[in-house]
Amino acid sequence: MSALRFERSAERALAAAVDGGARDAELYFHHGAELTVRVFAGEVESLTAAEARGAGLRVFVDSRMGFAYTSDLTEDGVRQLVAGALDACRYTEPDEHVGLSDLAPDGEIPGLAAADFDAMPVDARVAMALELDAAVGRQHADVRRAAGTVYGDERGRTELHTTRGVRAGFDATAAYAFTEAIAARGDEMQSGHSFTYGRSASSLDIGACAAEAAERAAALLGAERAPSRTTTVLFEPWAAASLIGTLGSSLSAEAVQKGRSLLAGRLGEAVAASCVTLVDDGRLLEGMASGPWDGEGVPTQRTEVIAGGVLRSYLHNTYTARRDGRAVSTGNAARTSYRSTPELAPTNMFLVPGDRSHRELIVAMGDGVLVSDVHGLHTVNPVTGEFSVGINGHLICAGERGTPIREMTVAGTLLELLARIEGLGSDLRFMFAAGFVGAPSVLVRELAVSGG
């Protein structure tokens, strides 16, 4: 563990909180340094290089929790921070379950911060973004340009200091590149995106990213609205991951305890087809949501949420585990920034892949619809699981990819979807959603697809 960077501010804030009547207090710091390059039409559109940091303070007075945050770490700023958090305790309700975790941050994940993160000069990273943008236009006769290309990287430093003696910190690095290709034929335009990610610029695959974006855009040219039908649907990995990601809120023990989860009361029951195993793993080295401990210092872990179709566990933080009485935190206290209290969210959540190739699944389905993209995921009702999302993709006829489709929807409920899964591909891929979500190709029978 590298040297602590915020020790002085932390000592000052924790001491002031205790002086002000707090039984316990906890200071969370984040310091991020970002580089972002946006490219359009072969030119650097913008280049951002900056650092920012801030702190969030939780205080516990009797059984009440107060919270405040600030980006002002001067003596005066810290004084206001402490006053704000203590003042909040006057209004929040007493709750016997609130408090610091009894588990201490422990261990590291080697490789979370790439040793070569700073090795590539900024000019070379800018050149990568320009190359990705240019490469899109070289892939396909109908794809001449990208709608936009971005390269970004960040080095983040997270620290946690508490009145119980916790002094912990870790570094993590990430780099990514994204492009959206535009395919055009006559008046018709279609778009397709791809991205590549890793712990440093040297781990990105620019060539594959350009090729995939162009292929996805070009494949949709000639798209039409097809007639409505109830049919077998094969979701490509990102489309499947998008839908699986919407389960995250229902797996939250908080949603369960407050009666707004469609999985409430279902522990130990079959909630999916027997081929379905869903895992949340906060320690996955290749997972972009990984960390040695979560937003309140609890060590992260691998949790089998659904195993063999049976619901095995919800995702817990310290509060929900105490309120439950029998559960322990699964290390899923998430902070989106120093401005947020530890809430519940998946880390790296993925559907464990099967052993069939994408091609085998298409042949197996015979007739149906191949979905490569879903839109409007925020329309999924997290309480009922009802969804009706827009899709792009292709008709499948006699085991072959046919006409592309547009302005169509696929509808059902998440539980129906899980129960009707018939096949899983071996092609697991991750994407950024609420957390970092992964899935292979997923074959589902009997879904309502509507169009013209």
Add this chain to the structure above:
Amino acid sequence: MVEPAAVQAALRRALRAGGDFADCFIERRRSLLVSMEDSRVERVLSGIEQGAGVRVISGQTTAFAYTDEVTEGSLLRAAENAASAARAGASGEVVELGEPRDHSRQTVRIAPDAVDTARKVDLLRRADQVARDAGDAIRQVAAGYSDGVQSILVADSEGRLAHDRRTRIRFFVQTVAARGNEVQSGYVAPGRTTGFEFFDGTVVDQTAAAAAARALLLLGADPAPAGVMPVVIGNEFGGVLFHEASGHGLEADAVAKHASVFAGRIGEVVASPLVTAVDDGTVEGGWGTLGIDDEGTPAQRTVLIEDGVLTGYMFDRLRSRQDGSAPTGNGRRQSYQHLPAPRMTNTFILAGTSTVEELIEATAHGLYAKALGSGQVNPVTGDFVFAVTEGYLIENGRVGRPVRGATLVGNGPAVLQRIDMIAGDLGLAAGTCGKEGQMVAVAVGQPHLRISELTVGGTRLSGGVQM
């Protein structure tokens, strides 16, 4: 904050290696969120964010740096970082800063930070009570109050020095209703740029009652029909469809990148002749109302479409320079950590001459999408998806049974052409708009209007529901 002389020095430093333009955006934001669930006060979150962003524009390229310390030294460091990231530029001149101008447009009678948090908690308790009293089937109520005061100072190399102060208040109620195995939810969230006087009337009771009524209505609603049919869309938040499916294509960055179907079409017919649409950052109390935008340009009213003809785009300073036209007060950013881009403020379709009853009566079989949720649109193709959060069948010219789970799927430009009736009941609603990872406060709006043909995605397939 810092002295004008320090800002001037930072601008000089930013252009030391050349560049066409530099500006400095200094911000301080104080926020409070109080939330309740399970009839208990759960969160009282207060915070302060401050910082400054410095950018240098050279030709097509923008270099940008920001800092979370607002001191002379840190401003100079950010300016230095921006200057060293900037590629070779031209002149690099800095005009002497003028007198600072205060552009704040709002009259805030009761500053929200002067009101004790206990009173804000009382509003939540009231909302919780009203929503639970609406029916035994209401199982859960979450309510929230938020206020924020953002003070900004903008200075640029052309001598502009302006500040603005934006006070925003929002209130939300979310309900969950259950009967048997069925669970439904309702969400209502009004917001205004105003002071605590927002609560002088009955806004708390109305919001809570509306959120409860929606969840109760959806219990026992039929599954939505699927297919192509005429759709009547409600006023206020119904305007989200125009915002997403057309508004973004009228932002000058999309136009400049030819990522918009509206590019190069000024003067052409792009919508039904019934449609006149504007972006207006000056609407009193509008959620997207500003004194100046985040580049110091005074807010204004821009006519985007007049009687179906495309008349204008929304510009920030960068795109207006490139286009050779005047900025329209649409240069907005989430915070000092973000670059400004052309963004909507309050964007809405103006009132027509029909009545809501006439729209319904003219529809033999169709869908009444009284309230929409948020939507998603592909900016390249204009294809969109929206959730209907309160919908009814229209049968033989009458509003029939409520339906649940409907989505509207279509293409923005095509839908603009298919608006065949517009009512007179224009209303605005608050929303948060995301673009390229930046969130800004906007209002959307429209009167009730009818679209002659639109795809409804639902679970009940029936080939019979057609035009």
